[in-house]
Amino acid sequence: MKPQVNIGLLGLGTVGSGVYQVLQENGEELAKRTGLPIRIKSIAVRDLDKERLVEVPSDLLTTDAVKVVNDPDIDIVVEVMGGIEGTKDLLLTAFRNGKSVVTANKDLIAEHGEELTLAAVRSGCDFLYEASVGGGIPIIRPLRKDLAGNRIHEVMGIVNGTTNFILTRMSQSGMAFEDALKEAQALGYAEANPASDVEGWDAGRKIAIVASLAFNSRVNFPDVDVEGITAITARDIEYAKEMGYAIKLIGCAKETENGKISAQVYPALVPLEHPLASVNGAYNAIFVRGNAIGEAMFLGLGAGQLPTASAVVGDIVEAVRNFHAGTRGKFLVDCYHKKEVQSALDNHHRFYLRLEVADQAGVLGAIAGKIGQHGVSIQTMFQKWADNKTAEIVVITHQVREGALRNALNELGDMEHVRAIKQTLRVVD
Ligand code: NAP
Ligand code: HSE
Numbered sequence: 001m002k003p004q005v006n007i008g009l010l011g012l013g014t015v016g017s018g019v020y021q022v023l024q025e026n027g028e029e030l031a032k033r034t035g036l037p038i039r040i041k042s043i044a045v046r047d048l049d050k051e052r053l054v055e056v057p058s059d060l061l062t063t064d065a066v067k068v069v070n071d072p073d074i075d076i077v078v079e080v081m082g083g084i085e086g087t088k089d090l091l092l093t094a095f096r097n098g099k100s101v102v103t104a105n106k107d108l109i110a111e112h113g114e115e116l117t118l119a120a121v122r123s124g125c126d127f128l129y130e131a132s133v134g135g136g137i138p139i140i141r142p143l144r145k146d147l148a149g150n151r152i153h154e155v156m157g158i159v160n161g162t163t164n165f166i167l168t169r170m171s172q173s174g175m176a177f178e179d180a181l182k183e184a185q186a187l188g189y190a191e192a193n194p195a196s197d198v199e200g201w202d203a204g205r206k207i208a209i210v211a212s213l214a215f216n217s218r219v220n221f222p223d224v225d226v227e228g229i230t231a232i233t234a235r236d237i238e239y240a241k242e243m244g245y246a247i248k249l250i251g252c253a254k255e256t257e258n259g260k261i262s263a264q265v266y267p268a269l270v271p272l273e274h275p276l277a278s279v280n281g282a283y284n285a286i287f288v289r290g291n292a293i294g295e296a297m298f299l300g301l302g303a304g305q306l307p308t309a310s311a312v313v314g315d316i317v318e319a320v321r322n323f324h325a326g327t328r329g330k331f332l333v334d335c336y337h338k339k340e341v342q343s344a345l346d347n348h349h350r351f352y353l354r355l356e357v358a359d360q361a362g363v364l365g366a367i368a369g370k371i372g373q374h375g376v377s378i379q380t381m382f383q384k385w386a387d388n389k390t391a392e393i394v395v396i397t398h399q400v401r402e403g404a405l406r407n408a409l410n411e412l413g414d415m416e417h418v419r420a421i422k423q424t425l426r427v428v429d
Contacts (some may be wrong), residue, residue, distance in 0.1 A: 003037070003323075004036055004037040004039050005034075005038050005039070005075050005076060005323055006041040006074050006075050007023075007038060007039065007040045007075070007316065008015065008041060008042055008043075008068040008069065008076070008077045008078070008414065009040055009044070009045075009319050010041075010044045010065050010069075010079045010080065010090065011044065011079065011080040012052060012054075012061070013080070013081070015308045015309060015312065016043070017053035017054040018305035018308060019078060019312050019313060020043070020056060021305075021309065022068040022310065022313045023040060023313060023316075024054075025248060026313070030313070033081055033323050034300075035321070036191065036323070036324050038316065038320055041071065041073060042068050042071065043060050043061050043062070043068075044061075044062055044063065044064065044065035044068050045062075047062065048061055048062060053305070055405070065090055066085065066090065069090050069093045070093065074099060075099060075323055076100045076101070076319050076323070077090075077101050078103070078316060079102070079105055080104050080131075081105075082191075082192055083108070085094055086101070086103060088112050088115070088165075091108075091116060092115075092116070094179070095116075095122070096119075098123055098125060100126035100127070100128070100328055100329075101127050101128070102129070102312060102316055103114075103127075103129050103131075103132065103314055104131035104248075104308060104311070106132040106206055106209060107202075107205055107211050107221075110204075110205035110206075110220060110236070111205075111220060111221055111223050113208075113218070113336065117333055118132050118333065119266045119328065119342065120329060123329065124328060125329045126319045128140075128315035128319060128327050130313070131288075131311035131312045132206065132209055132242070133159060133206040133209050134206070134286055134298065134300070134311075135161060135300070135301055135303045135304065135307045135308045135311065136300055136306075136307030136308060136311050137284055137311075138314070139210065139288075139298050140209070140210075141314075142332065143213040143214055144236040147293060149288055149292055150290030150292045150293055151290060151292075152215065152255070152289070152290045153254065153291065155257055155288050155289075156250065156252040156286070156299075157276060157279075157284065157285045157287050157298075157304070158187070158248055158279050158284050158285050159207065159210075159286060160197055160200075160206070160252070160284070161184075161189045161281075161282035161283070161303030162184045162190045162191070162194065162197035162202075162250075162303060162322070163197055163198060163200075163203070163280050164281065164284065164302070165180065165183070166231070167238060167248060167249065167423040168280040170232075171237050171246065171247070172280070172283065177230075184282075186240040187304060188303070188311075189303035189304055198228050198311060199226070199230065199336045200227055200228035201228075201267045203226070203249060203265040204251070204263075204265045204378075206251060207222050207224050207265055208221045208252040208417065209259055209262050209265070210253060210391075211224075212335055214253060214338065215261050215339055216334055216337050217339035218338075221328060223263055224263040224339040225266075225343075226265045226266075227267065228249070228267070229267075232425075233423070236352075236354065236423050239354070239394055241410065242276060243269075243394075244273075245269035245272060245277070246270050246277040246278075247264065247269060248268060248279070248428075249267050249268075250267070250268045250276070251264060259339060260340045261339050262344070262346075264344055264396070266425075268427060269425055269427045271428070271429075273412060273416065276428070279369055282301055282302055282304060283299065283300065284295060284299070284300065284302025284303075284419065285299045290375050307355060308365055328396055329347070334428070342350045343403075345401070345402060345403030347400070347402050348400065348402070349399065349402060349426040350379065350394055350397055350398060350399050350400075350427035351396070351425065352394065352395070352424070353397070353409075353423065353424055354392065354394050354395075354421075354422045354423035355367070355392070355394075355395065355412070355420065355422060356390050356392050356418075356419040356420075356422060357387070357391055357392075357393060358390065358391070358417040359388055359417065359418075360417065363391075363417045364428065366415065367393075367395075367412065367415070367418070370411055371397075371412060373408075373411075374404045374411070375400060375401075376397050376398075376400045376404060376408045377398040377400070378395055378397055378398070380396045381393060381395045381396075390419055392422075399429075405424075409421055
């Protein structure tokens with residue numbers, strides 16, 4: 001038995017430096033918990049001269065990530081550098097070399113999760129990715145283990161810290177979208193390409209990962225219907241507040257009555273009395289509904305250096321324990337079903353619509369009549385302002401099939417008296 005476990009760290013940015021710091025600070029305790037001292041043997045970065053968030057002996061750093069995954073002394077590869085194709089090749093090499101892998105890389109798992117899982121099983125190594133969803137919140141392990149006795153019906157919640165931070169700043173301090181995004185980037189919450197956050201792709205990838213585990217059927221990122229927050233305006237936030245709602249980016253994966261999976265990410269009006277409405281800043285919250293547990297909610301910081309490092313180091317601890325006990329790679333492939341992913345058009349929601357229409361008698365009735373022809377029934381409708389030419393109206397619909405709503409909006413857009421459909425958002429019940 002080796003006297004210690006050697007880690008090869010790929011990346012020393014926000015998350016990597018957090019992992020380094022936690023392993024240094026909690027090292028003695030972790031050695032007792034796992035039975036073996038954990039040593040970082042080498043760290044791959046792009047730029048050896050860059051200033052780091054942590055002080056690291058320079059002889060640990062290398063720009064050769066391939067050398068790290070081929071180093072026979074390294075037992076566990078911890079990938080916190082991001083990227084998809086090149087990174088996948090590095091992890092496949094690590095598995096071929098008999099190394100367990102811990103990663104925070106949701107982009108990679110949401111696209112190549114199946115290939116990587118099969119490679120891990122084939123090589124008898126662990127493949128752990130708790131940090132890929134919800135930052136510091138435990139959700140992958142609960143779905144795989146603690147909640148495995150359930151038939152899961154739904155996983156839904158706030159799964160992106162950057163967008164929740166932006167929406168909170170816009171709502172509570174009236175901050176502009178761009179300024180709030182800059183602050184989120186400075187705090188280390190955002191992805192290298194922040195479009196990933198604000199366009200909803202990051203949340204979509206996380207929903208693909210949790211849906212695959214919850215329903216034991218592979219859901220890849222392209223299967224998820226995704227809408228981001230870039231079209232949300234201060235006016236929508238204000239109107240939502242007036243009506244008793246907060247606007248949140250929601251990710252949702254459900255098993256439908258006909259045995260399909262529905263997977264969506266969208267900004268939505270959430271009633272202020274709903275627990276998700278008060279989840280603010282970089283916090284994430286994920287609800288899991290199962291036939292035995294009922295409902296469970298997981299809450300915590302969803303992004304940032306140390307919360308994410310907490311999840312990565314938790315996986316390292318599991319990998320080291322398995323290494324020590326000789327139980328590495330003793331897991332089964334999670335996705336043994338092949339369930340169809342339902343088109344978002346078949347999902348049912350209530351909707352918030354904001355329209356600019358001609359300020360004339362009979363227009364509201366004509367709008368109600370037109371959308372009514374598509375089975376869209378109005379719950380509330382009121383006028384926000386008018387200037388003799390144009391009036392702005394806000395409509396909340398009853399639950400309707402999304403496809404029917406889209407057809408109604410297409411026809412509404414062609415009506416002479418409708419100047420613009422300014423906003424369409426879902427409303428969480
Ligand atoms: P980051 O701050 O940009 O750090 C990336 C690190 O990887 C940097 O140290 C960079 O080197 C290194 N790197 C990139 N490409 C490399 C290459 N080809 N070879 C060697 N080193 C390379 O990113 P991060 O925020 O830590 O995120 C890392 C991963 O964790 C991503 O997959 C992200 O999605 C995921 N994640 C992040 C968070 C978060 O809150 N930030 C939370 C959960 C998951 P240099 O420093 O020399 O440029
Ligand atoms: N950019 C991601 C977020 C990091 O803001 O949630 C955590 O996965």
